[in-house]
C-alpha cells in the first residue's frame with residue numbers, strides 16, 4: 001500500500017532536552033527517521049507551485065500542485 005503525505009518544511013525541528021539537542025526530520029526524507037540525516041538539502045531548491053517526490057535514489061520528480069489543500073475525508 002502506498003501513502004502520500006504532503007510536507008512543505010525543508011528543515012529539521014531542533015528539540016532540546018536538558019543539555020542535549022536532537023534534530024527531528026521535518027521534510028520526511030530522512031533515512032534515519034525520526035531524526036534528520038541531512039537529506040533535506042536535496043529539497044532546498046524545489047520549484048514553487050510544484051509537488052515534488054523522490055525515489056529511492058533521491059531522484060526528484062515534480063508536477064503541478066493541483067492539490068493545494070487536503071480534501072476532507074470521505075463520509
Ligand code: FES
Pocket residue numbers: 010011012013024025026027028029030031035036037038039040041
Ligand atoms: S529535515 Fe528531513 S532530513 Fe533533515
